[in-house]
Amino acid sequence: MCPPEHFTVEYAINPWMDTKIAVDGALALKQWASLRDTLTDLGHLVHVLDARPGLPDMVYSANGAFSVDGTVYGARFKYPQRAGEADEHRAFYAEKTDNWRFFAPEQVNEGEGDFTYLPGAYGGIVLAGYGFRTDPAAHAEAQEILGRPVISLKLVDPAFYHLDTALAVLDDRHVTYYPEAFSPASQRVLAQLFPDALLADRSDAEAFGLNLVSDGRHVILNTEATAMGHKVRAAGYLPVHVNLSELKLGGGSVKCAVAELRP
Structure with a gap:
């Protein structure tokens, strides 16, 4: 995770961003800390990347890379405003060379924004989105x-520009998704x-109810996604709500703020 110390909406690169709406920086930090504490209270180890001036979207740390079994496929952002984030994530993995094998990409991709992994489905498969950010050629590159x-x-819907706004992994074999976001x-x-x-x-998707993080039992999602919380509870999971209203101003929520490490 990366704290939103420099988070603002200075440009608009998705339909949720409006440069006329000011971000409450102090509230954004408080909400981010609540998410971090929620994760640690549930027993998860959280590594924190240092925020960098000039990279206001770095709080959306899921976009910086995608890892499977210790192999890391780095990001290459579509928009130049975010390009520098990829180097910060690469440096994080470089510090942990004993555990990670990092590969710099040739193709445009935005990490876990458009990639997710189900280790228990069909022997282990990657689901990958394209249409707005990630180039489909990155899917073949990631497979290799x-x-x-x-x-x-x-x-196909610009409001759901990344896979992680339209689909989420609930456990090793199960997913939830909004069908109409896809072709x-x-x-x-x-x-x-x-x-x-x-x-x-x-309505679930517009509330960023699919931009969630699940450990297979607890499903962490934002407070606005009340209906989605009821659905995951009915499916046998335990919803845990966290208020991330400020991060939604930039087009992200729980999942966008968390890069899952798969050593």
């Missing part, structure tokens, strides 16, 4: 680097792969 099958899914063909692929998926509706 990670040695895991990569399933390409086309995003008809990708909807058919998801239905075939995950016939028992927990389906979300547009």
Whole structure:
């Protein structure tokens, strides 16, 4: 995670960003700390990246890389405003060379924003989004680097510009997603792969209820996503709500703020 010490909305690169709305920096830091404390209270180890001036979106640390079994596929951001974040994430893994094998990408991709992993599904598969940020050629590149099958899914609604705004992993084998965020063909692929998926509706997705983090039992999601909280509880998980209203101003929520490490 990376604290929002320099978080502002200085530019608009997704439909949620409005440069006319001011960010409450102190509140953003307080909310971020609440998310970090929630994770540690649940028994998770949180590494903290130092925030850097000039990189206001660095708080969305999920976008900086994607790791599977100790192999790290680095990010290459679409927009120049965020390009410097990739170097900060690469430096983090370089400090831990005994545990990680880092690969710099040739293709544009935005890390866990558009990649996620299910170790218990079909022997271990990667789901990968494209359509707005990540180049589909990055999916093939990631497959060669990670040695895991990569399933390409086309995003079609600009409001859900990253995979992690439209789909979330609940445990090693199960997902939840908003079907209409995907192309008809990708909807058919998801239905075939995950016939028992927990389906979300547009109001869930617009509340960033799919931008969640799950440890297989606890599902951490923002306080606005009350309906999604009821759905995951009915599915047998324990919802844990955290208020991240300020981070939503930049187009992100719980998952965007957390890069999951898979050593």
